[in-house]
Amino acid sequence: MLTTELSEAQVSALRANKDRLAKDLHHSCQWGSGIRWGDGSSDTGMQRLALSDDDKKVRDWFIETTKALGCNVTVDQMGNIFAVRPGRRKDVPATFIGSHLDTQPTGGRYDGILGVLSGIETLKAMDEMGLETEGGVGVVNWTNEEGARFPISMIASGVWAEHIPLEKAHGLKEVPTVASLPTASSAPETMKSALEKINYLGTTPCSYKETPMAAHFELHIEQGPHLVSSGQRAGVVTAVQAYRWYHVNVIGRDTHTGTTAFEHRADALYAFSRMMVRAREVASSHGCLASVGIVETKPGSVNTVPGEVSFTLDIRGPKDELVAVVEAALKKDFDAIAADEGKGIGKPCRVEWTLDFDSPLVQFHPDCIDCVQRSAEAVAADSGSSEPKSLVREMMSGAGHDSVFTSKRVPTSMIFVPCKDGLSHHPEEFCSADDCATGTSIILQAVVRYDRKRFSA
Amino acid sequence: MLTTELSEAQVSALRANKDRLAKDLHHSCQWGSGIRWGDGSSDTGMQRLALSDDDKKVRDWFIETTKALGCNVTVDQMGNIFAVRPGRRKDVPATFIGSHLDTQPTGGRYDGILGVLSGIETLKAMDEMGLETEGGVGVVNWTNEEGARFPISMIASGVWAEHIPLEKAHGLKEVPTVASLPTASSAPETMKSALEKINYLGTTPCSYKETPMAAHFELHIEQGPHLVSSGQRAGVVTAVQAYRWYHVNVIGRDTHTGTTAFEHRADALYAFSRMMVRAREVASSHGCLASVGIVETKPGSVNTVPGEVSFTLDIRGPKDELVAVVEAALKKDFDAIAADEGKGIGKPCRVEWTLDFDSPLVQFHPDCIDCVQRSAEAVAADSGSSEPKSLVREMMSGAGHDSVFTSKRVPTSMIFVPCKDGLSHHPEEFCSADDCATGTSIILQAVVRYDRKRFSA
Known part of the structure; x- marks a missing residue:
């Protein structure tokens, strides 16, 4: 059967296999399973840093599985893996389902993993019903989406979109904060050396020109509380909020804790503390977020007032302008806090900002959004609700995803499903088997609808 | 000439050799010289962590130098080095001058080092004038006074005083914050393995019973601004302020920075920031100090709200009771701050305190204080001031020193000399050659006066 020959009702009836999906997902989590939080076999978090053993x-399992489903597999120079189930037409790019298999150091089983597994389940469901597509259907595993080991998130989709130079990505070193984990070696690896070490440095140039896509769909847990607290089943993601990442250094003066009065200190850590308190106030007043994930003190001794503090700052907001406003306000306020600390000795602290990453507001493609919207409403009908549309909401993503970069080159959109307590980047991150299947059914239909949209005209 | 045969005027005329002292001091700083801050040959800080290469x-130089001066040298099981210049009487313990040769990771050339070098200069000055003492005169280099590499300061004098068990000290591991320095190996060493590695694990039991002392005198830079800002030459230290060191853990919840509203966070680092701001307020209101030197965040990722923060807290005050009052107030306030962060999700942060070290107020011995007082006034007369006594002040030490532990077993006191800007634990820590010599002349006289006090009766 060919997608373009299906009736609308037949498309709306397409469903993923919940049990098979759950089995495959937890099977894949045997590699890198993390902190245990319950008694069940799958009650652990994940600790699968990018390019670890x-x-x-x-990755080996992903390739073996997709090859067994008849896919052609390509690995590019960033270790991105593209598995394509051929369509009837050989001269057109495939429609892709993509996400990532790497996790945070104390992450869960759904962030990224569900997205890739939904792609595999889509292929299995199509195979099972003998469904042929006009264009091919691909599944892509993007490398190091988290940015937890190599500190630029979505770096490999960024290289593919030609927004990040390959040389910069290959030269990026793993961060010291994870160097003590068993997955990292004692001397810092670069992305290139880490790719070589696990034999995933492919020969295909990493570019949307070499591995083109017709579109990119991504299923993800919401990582926030909106769907779960409203009892809704799916989010049609129309945009990704703007965000910027910085490194901020505060330079004060090392001095003895026992002999230096407060008024004689230029305590970089005390200044940092005031800055972090202030950052929440300012961000909050503009409907934005400001977060510090890493802080490092020097020289790092119990009885020495830290003369230098370095911290990461992550500012997010629903508009590019709001992020800029918060940044400007904090630059002013941090300077004032620094000037205040150390003024007693005429040697106030000072502040240095470095912008590491700038991700402006992303608007997804109307064609993809439309396919997701119709698919979500069709699947929501399973609930028996008299108002299935009410179980679906349009929303903005708070987090960045590989879809941010694919959207710069090809039509893209995302689907969100609820996760428990809105929690993610935590071992107890949880999405029920029902919700995983709902999202996967939506992505299955969306890919079919997109294929029909491309080739029915 | 024998000390007991000198006139009071002859004792008051005893002086150290300024140039020889300065030359020896900077010679000894060739090993472990640190961050450069000026053009002069000695314009660098020090980075000589305990038991490093x-x-x-x-240490080898210290032994060679003191042996050349006719000393008998003993190394105990903590690597403490005792060099004794024999006196006329062989059946009595020596009067000691002591301090430490280890430094902070970004320390200076005077903290500890001046104290040991003043001992060597005292021996040289005595030799030069053919001065014989009744009891011997010793110089001791105490191991790991700073607590910078092995995180208990004054640990080796603590074992000597039998206040810290040898097993605990031998098993102590180096801190991860200095593991990246060239002086530390990649796997953490224990004190025992580090002592063995540099061949300084002696066989003499580390105890005041095995290496007894008649008294302990210590010359040190003030590490505070009082002497330098009042233009005074020397401080007669009568006491050491009380202090306590803690580790405080704040436990919140890891969560995604982009998708978690402030009211849904239990951000352990935000709670820490409020705690540090509050600690200064509370300590200040009781005339005490509260300082954080080390802070560590987990999991340590730009886009994950830290679920766990661990930090050191150092509370000091002029009375034991005041330190206890600040501790109690902060325990209450930290609990309140923790309860506030995460209340929106019904999972507030919580706080755990561990007391690592408790050093109650120390009062030095009146006999030692008297010897130092008279010596300081005699040396201050060199200034030509009509009121030389006004150039000497009684004071309390803000920092802990090995003299805290020796004072628990033998008569002890200290001498302070001014340091530039009151700065220490910093590469630019500075004490002029004149001030170094003033302090050393005082300690030379104090040791002679103590010998006369012991044996003239």
Whole structure:
């Protein structure tokens, strides 16, 4: 059967296999399973840093599984893996389902993993019903989406979109904060050396020109509380909020804790503390977020007032202008706080900002949004609700995803499903088997609808 | 000439050799010299962590130098080095001058080092004038006074005083914050393995019973601004302020920075920031100090709200009761701050305190204080001031020193000399050659006066 020959009702009836999906997902989590939080076999978090030995194992499994489903597999120079189930037409790019198999150091089983597994389940469901597409259907595993080991998130989709130079990505070193984890070696690896070490440095140039896509769909847990607290089943993601990442250094003066009165200190850590308190106030007043994930003190001794503090700052907001306003306000306020600390000795602290990453507001493609919207409403009808449309909401993503970069080159959109307590980047991150299947059914239909949209005209 | 045969005027005329002292001091700083801050040959800080290769080299030099001065040298099981210039009587313990040759990771050339070098200069000055003492005169280099590499300061004098068990000290591991320095190996060493590695694990039991002292005198830079800002030459230290060191853990919840509203966070680092701001307010209101030197965040990722923060807290005050009052107030306030962060999700942060070290107020011995007082006034007369006594002040030490532990077993006191800007634990820590010599002349006289006090009766 060919997608373009299906009736609308037949498309709306397409469903993923919940049990098979859950089995495959937890099977894939045997590699890199993390902190245990319950008694069940799958009650653990994940600790699968990009390009670790565990990441290699799940990658090997991904390739073996997709090849068994008849896919052609390509690995590019960033270790991105593209598995394509051929369509009837050989001269057109495939429609892709993509996400990532790497996790945070104390992450969960759904962030990224569900997206890739929904792609595999889509292929299995199509195979099972003998469904042929006009264009091919691909599944892509993007490398190091988290940015937890190599500190630029979505770096490999960024190289593919030609927004990040390959050389910069290859030269990026793993961060010291994870160097003590068993997955990292003692001397810092670069992305290139880490790719070589696990044999995933492919020969295909990493570019949308070499591995083109017709579109990119991504299923993800919401990582926030909106769907779960409203009892809704799916989010049609129309945009991704703007965000910027910085490194901020505060330079004060090392001095003895026991002999230096407060008024004689230029305590970089005390200044940092005031800055962090202030950052929440300012961001909050503009409907934005400001967060510090990493802070490092020097020289790092119990009885020495820290003379230098370096911290990461992550500012997010629903508009590019709001992020800029918060940044400007904090630059002013941090300077004032620094000037205040150390003024007693005429040697106030000072502040240095470095912008590491700038991700402006992303608007997804109307064609993809439309396919997701119709698919979500069709699947929501399973609930028996008299108002299935009410179980679906349009929303903005708070987090960045590989879809941010694919959207710069090809039509893209995303689907969100609820996760428990809105929690993610935590071992107890949880999405029920029902919600995983709902999202996967939506992505299955969306890919079919997109294929029909491309070739029915 | 024998000390007991000198006139009071002859004692008051005893002086150290300024140039020889300065030359020896900077010679010893070739091992472990640190961050450069000026053009002069000695314009660098020090980075000589306890039991590092550089510490071994300066220890070897210390032994060679004191042996050449006719000393008998003993190394105990904590690597403490006792060099004794024999006196006329062989059946009595020596009067000691002591301090330490280890430094902070970004320390200076005077903290500890001046104290040991003043001992060597005292021996040289005595030799030069053919001065014989009744009891011997010793110089001791105490191991790991700073607590910078092995995180209990004054640990080796603590074992000697039998206040810290040898097993605990031998098992102590180096802190991860200095593991990246060239002086530390990649796997953490224990004190015992580090002592063995540099061949300074002696066989003499570490105890005041095995290496007894008649008294302990210590010359040190003030590490505060009082002497320098009042233009005074020397401080007669009568006491050491009380202090306590803690580790405080704040436990919140890891969550995604982009998708978690402030009211849904239990951000352990935000709670820490409020705690640090509050600690200064509370300590200040009781005339005490509260300082944080080290802070560590987990999991340590730009886009994950830290679920766990661990920090050191150092509370000091002029009375034991005041330190206890500040501790109690902060325990209450930290609990309140923690309860506030995460209340929106019904999972507030919580706080755990561990007391690592408790050093109650120390009062030095009146006999030692008297010797120092009279010596300081005699040396201050060199200034030509009509009121030389006004150039000497009684004071309390803000910092802990090995003299805290020796004072628990033998008569002890200290001498302070001014340091530039009151700065220490910093590469630019500075004490002029004149001030170094003033302090050393005082300690030379104090040791002679103590010998006369012991044996003239």
